[in-house]
Amino acid sequence: xxxxxxxxxxxTLVAGCVLAGLVLAVAVVSFxxxxxPPDDTSGDRLMPxxxxxxxxxxxxxxxxxxxxxxxxxVALEAGAxxxxxGAVVGLAAGLAAGFATRWLxxxxxxxxxxxxxxxxxxxxxxxxxxxDASLGSAVIAIGLAMSAIVARLTRVLVKRVLAQxxxxxxxxxxxxxxxxxxxxxxxxxxxxLSVNLALQFGLAVLAEAxxxxxxxxxxxxxxxxxxxxxxxxxxxFIAPAGVIAPGVLIVVLVVGVNLIADxxxxxxxxxxxxxx
Amino acid sequence: xxxxxxAGLHVRGxxxxxxxxxxxxxxxxxxxxxxxxESGSGxxxxxxxxxxxTPPGLTVSGSVxxxxxxxxxxxxxxxxxxxxxxxxxxxxxxxTSTVFQEPLTALDPLMRVGRQxxxxxxxxxxxxxxxxxxxxxxxxxxxxxxxxERIARAYPHEISGGQRQRVAIAxxxxxxxxxxxxxxxxxxxxxxxxxxxxxxxxxxxxxxxxALLFISHDLAVVSRIAERVIVLKDGVAVESGSVGExxxxxxxxxxxxxxxxxxxxxxxxxxxxxxxxxxxxx
Numbered sequence: 078x079x080x081x082x083x084x085x086x087x088x089t090l091v092a093g094c095v096l097a098g099l100v101l102a103v104a105v106v107s108f109x110x111x112x113x114p115p116d117d118t119s120g121d122r123l124m125p126x127x128x129x130x131x132x133x134x135x136x137x138x139x140x141x142x143x144x145x146x147x148x149x150x151v152a153l154e155a156g157a158x159x160x161x162x163g164a165v166v167g168l169a170a171g172l173a174a175g176f177a178t179r180w181l182x183x184x185x186x187x188x189x190x191x192x193x194x195x196x197x198x199x200x201x202x203x204x205x206x207x208x209d210a211s212l213g214s215a216v217i218a219i220g221l222a223m224s225a226i227v228a229r230l231t232r233v234l235v236k237r238v239l240a241q242x243x244x245x246x247x248x249x250x251x252x253x254x255x256x257x258x259x260x261x262x263x264x265x266x267x268x269x270l271s272v273n274l275a276l277q278f279g280l281a282v283l284a285e286a287x288x289x290x291x292x293x294x295x296x297x298x299x300x301x302x303x304x305x306x307x308x309x310x311x312x313x314f315i316a317p318a319g320v321i322a323p324g325v326l327i328v329v330l331v332v333g334v335n336l337i338a339d340x341x342x343x344x345x346x347x348x349x350x351x352x353x
Numbered sequence: 354x355x356x357x358x359x360a361g362l363h364v365r366g367x368x369x370x371x372x373x374x375x376x377x378x379x380x381x382x383x384x385x386x387x388x389x390x391e392s393g394s395g396x397x398x399x400x401x402x403x404x405x406x407t408p409p410g411l412t413v414s415g416s417v418x419x420x421x422x423x424x425x426x427x428x429x430x431x432x433x434x435x436x437x438x439x440x441x442x443x444x445x446x447x448x449t450s451t452v453f454q455e456p457l458t459a460l461d462p463l464m465r466v467g468r469q470x471x472x473x474x475x476x477x478x479x480x481x482x483x484x485x486x487x488x489x490x491x492x493x494x495x496x497x498x499x500x501x502e503r504i505a506r507a508y509p510h511e512i513s514g515g516q517r518q519r520v521a522i523a524x525x526x527x528x529x530x531x532x533x534x535x536x537x538x539x540x541x542x543x544x545x546x547x548x549x550x551x552x553x554x555x556x557x558x559x560x561x562x563x564a565l566l567f568i569s570h571d572l573a574v575v576s577r578i579a580e581r582v583i584v585l586k587d588g589v590a591v592e593s594g595s596v597g598e599x600x601x602x603x604x605x606x607x608x609x610x611x612x613x614x615x616x617x618x619x620x621x622x623x624x625x626x627x628x629x630x631x632x633x634x635x
Contacts, residue, residue, distance in 0.1 A: 178409075242458040246521070249404050250473050250528045251446030260472070264463050347508050348462050 090340020096333025100149050100326065107146035115143055116298045123316040133318045135308060144300035145322055151294075151301045152330060155216055155285035156278045162220025163227050163281075164274055170224065171231020172258070175239065186232070192225035197284055201293050212295035215288045219281050230273055234266035241265075268346040275338030279331040286327055302327050355420055356382040356531055356564050357403070362415035362434075364398050364407060364588075372398045372411070373588045382531065385558070385565040387579030387596070389572060389611070395588035396568045400534050403566070404449050405433045405441045419448050421531055446473060446528035452554075454537035456517035460509040466520050467493075467505030473527040496523045497553060515546035519553070526557060532564040539574060551578055572615045576600055584608050 112131070113120075120138040124130050132141040174185040201218035208214045238244065238261065247257055288294045289303030297304075302323035309319030357380040364373040373395040380386050388396045401407045403417050417433040431444060450473075453459040461469060467489050474480050474488045493501035496519040509517055518538060525533060535554060539547040555578055558565045569575045575582055576596045584592040584605065591605040603609040 242453050242455060243461045245406060246451065246453055246459045246524070247461075247472075248406055248442075249445055249449065249451040249534075250524065251442055251444070251450075251476070252472065253442050260464070261461050265461070268463075346463070348510050 087340040087343045089336045090344060093333045093336025093338075093340055096329050097337060098333075100330045100333065101153060103146050104149040104153050107150050111143045111146060113140040113143045115139070115147055115300065117143075123312055123319075125316065126318055132322050133316060135305070135316075135319055136312055141305075141319060141322060144305055145302070145326060147300045148302040148305060148323060149326065149330075151212060151289075151299060152282050152285060152327070155212060155219065155294075156281045156330075156334070158212075158216035159219040159223055159281035159284070160274055160278050162217065163223030163277060166220070166224035167227025168231055168270075170228035172235060172262075174228065174232040175235025182232075186229070189225045189229050189232075192222070193229065195222070197222040198288065198291065198293075201288050205293050210293055210296055212285075212299065212301075215285055215294045218288070219284045222284075223277050223281065227270070227273065227277070231266060231270065234269055235262060238262050238265045268342060271345055272338045272342045275334055275341055279334040279338070282327065282330055282334070354382050355379050356384075358416070358418045358420070359399075359403065360416045360418075362399065362402055362417060363413070364395070364402055365412045365414070367410045371588050373402065373585075375415075376583075376585070376588075376590050377415075378583055378590070378593065380532070380564050380566065383562045383564055384581070385567065385579045387575035387582040388566060388568045388585060389570065389575050389582055390585035391570055393587075394585040396570075396585055397536055398588075399585070400451065400536055400566065400568055403433065403532075403534065404445060404451065405436060419531070421448065446477060446530060448530060449532045449534055450525040450528040450530040451534040451536060452518070452521050452525045452538045455541045456514060456521045457509060457541075459521050460517060462509055464508075465505065466507050466509060466512070470505070470520065470523050470527055473524060477528055492523045492527050493520070495526070495557070496520070498523075514542055515550065518542060518546075518550055522550075522554065522557070526561070529561070530563065532566060533558060534566045534568070536568045537570070538567075540569065540571070547574070554578065572600070572611050573619075584611070 112129075117140065118138040120130055120134040120140060122134060122136055122138045124134040124138075126133045130140050130142070132145065134140055135144070170185065170189070174182050174189075177185065197219060200222055201215055204214045204218040204221075208217075244257060244261060247261060252260070285294055285301065286303030286306070289301035290307045292304070292307075294301050294303060305323040306320060309316065309323075313320045359379070360377045362373055362376045363371060366372050376395075376399055378386065388399060390396050398407065398411075402413050405417075407413055413434050415434060419431040419433070420429060421431065422429045431448070433441065460466070467486075470489050470492050471485055474492065475485055478488065480488050489505055490501045493504055498504050498516060498519050504512060504516065504520070509520075512520070518541075522538070538554065539550050542550060551574065554565075565578070567575060567579050579596055581594065582596050582599050583590050584599065584607065586605075586607045592599060592603065592608045599608060600612055603612050
C-alpha cells in the first residue's frame with residue numbers, strides 16, 4: 078500500500094457531480110441567456126410542451142423553461158447561502174461548546190436543543206415578519222436552523238477528538254491550542270462534518286422550496302421551484318408539465334447532492350480509502 | 354546535577370480519592386528512572402502531573418521543579434504545579450516530551466507521518482522548506498526506519514505497529530527535551546519488536562544525554578533500561594532503590610510478589626527449554 082497522491086475514484090461522487098452539475102450548468106446559463114424574458118406573458122396560457130415554449134407556459138402565459146432556469150439559480154443560492162451560514166455559525170458554536178467547561182457546555186447544549194426543536198417554518202415566518210418576504214429571509218431562517226444541527230454535531234466530534242491520545246501527545250510536545258485546533262481537530266472532524274454539510278445542502282434546497290410554496294420565499298418575478306409548484310397546483314390535471322418539471326428538478330438536485338455527500342465521505346477520509 | 358525534583362506530589366480525583374499520594378523523587382540529568390506498578394497504580398498520572406497535563410477535574414498539589422539553567426530566560430528553577438497553561442505550553446517539549454503506549458492512537462490518523470514529525474522540528478529549530486524536509490528524513494533515519502522517504506509520505510494506518518512506535522519516538526526526540534517520558538512504550542508491541550525498540554530507546558537517550566522516566570508494569574523491561582526504580586501501588590511509592598537492590602532484595606510484599614511472578618515466568622521458559630533439550634515433552 079503506497080501513499081501516493083492518487084485521486085480516489087468513487088462512482089457515487091461522479092454520479093452526484095453529474096446530477097448537481099446539470100442544475101449548476103442550467104443556473105450559470107440563466108445568467109447569460111434565457112429563452113424568454115422572465116416577465117414576458119405574451120404566450121398562451123397553460124400551453125403544453127412544444128414550440129416555441131419547450132416545456133409549455135404557466136397560467137399567466139409565462140415560459141416554464143425560463144422560470145425553471147431562474148429557479149435553478151434560486152435553489153443553488155438558497156442551498157449555498159444556508160450552508161455558509163450554518164457552517165460558520167454552527168462550527169463556531171460547536172467548537173466553543175466542545176472546548177467549554179462543563180457549565181458553559183450544558184448551557185449551549187440546552188440552547189441548541191431548543192433551537193433544533195423549533196420548527197424551521199415558524200422560524201422563517203418570524204424572520205420574514207422582522208425583515209421581508211425574500212430569498213434572503215428564507216436563507217437566514219434555514220441557515221440558523223441548520224447551524225444548531227451543525228453545532229451539535231461539531232460539539233460531539235470535537236469532544237471525541239480531544240479525548241484522543243494524539244492530542245495529549247501533541248500537547249506534551251508543546252503545541253499551542255490554536256495550532257491543535259487547526260492542525261488536528263478541524264482535519265479530524267472534517268470528514269464527518271463535510272458529509273453532513275452536503276446533506277444539509279440538500280435539505281436546505283427542500284426547505285427553500287417548502288417556504289416558497291408557502292409564500293415565504295423569493296417574491297415574483299424571481300421564480301422558485303417551490304412557488305412554481307404552488308402556482309401550478311390548481312391546474313395539475315390540465316397542464317401537468319407545470320408540476321412535473323420543477324418537481325423533477327428538485328429531486329435531481331437533492332439526489333445529486335446526497336450522492337456527492339456519500340462520495341465525499343469515501344474521499345475525505347484516507348483511512349477509508351484502503352478498503353476500496 | 355539534579356534535573357527534576359518531585360516532592361510530596363498528590364493528585365486527587367473529583368471524589369476526593371488520592372490517585373497519587375505523597376510521591377517524592379529526584380532525577381539527575383541523563384539519569385534513567387523506572388516507574389513500575391500495576392494498571393491504576395498512578396504511574397501515568399504521575400507522568401502527566403510532571404508535564405502539567407492532568408485531566409480537568411483533578412487537583413494536583415505538592416511540587417514538581419525542573420532545574421534547567423539557561424533554558425528559560427535566566428530562570429533556573431521552573432515549578433510546574435500551579436504554573437499557567439500558556440507558560441507550560443512554551444516549556445513543554447523543551448523540558449519533557451512523551452512516548453505513549455499505543456502508537457496508533459498517539460499519531461493523528463489523518464496526517465501524513467512526515468508532517469507530524471515536522472511539527473516539533475519546525476517549532477523548536479525554526480526549520481522551513483527543504484531544510485525541514487531533510488531534518489524529517491534524518492529524524493526518521495535516526496530511529497532506524499528503513500525507507501524514510503516512503504514512511505514520511507504514509508498515513509499511520511499504512512505502516513506497522515513497530516514502525517509507528519519508532520515514528521512516535523522520532524516525534525518525541527525531535528523536541529529535544531531534557532527529560533523523555535516513556536509511558537509503557539513497548540507494551541503494545543510484539544515481543545521481538547519490543548526488544549528492538551528498547552535497544553533503540555536505550556541508545557538514543559544515551560547519545561543525547563537525556564534523562565529518561567520509563568513507565569511500565571513489566572519488571573523485566575524496566576530492569577533492562579533503568580538504573581533506579583520506584584514501585585507504585587495504589588498511588589503510593591512503596592519501594593525505591595537501584596534496580597539490583599529491588600530485584601535481589603525486595604522489601605515490600607508487593608515488590609516481592611512482582612519479582613516472584615517475573616521469576617516464575619522465567620522459570621517456566623527455562624524448564625520448557627530444558628525439556629526440549631532433554632528430548633522430553635515440555
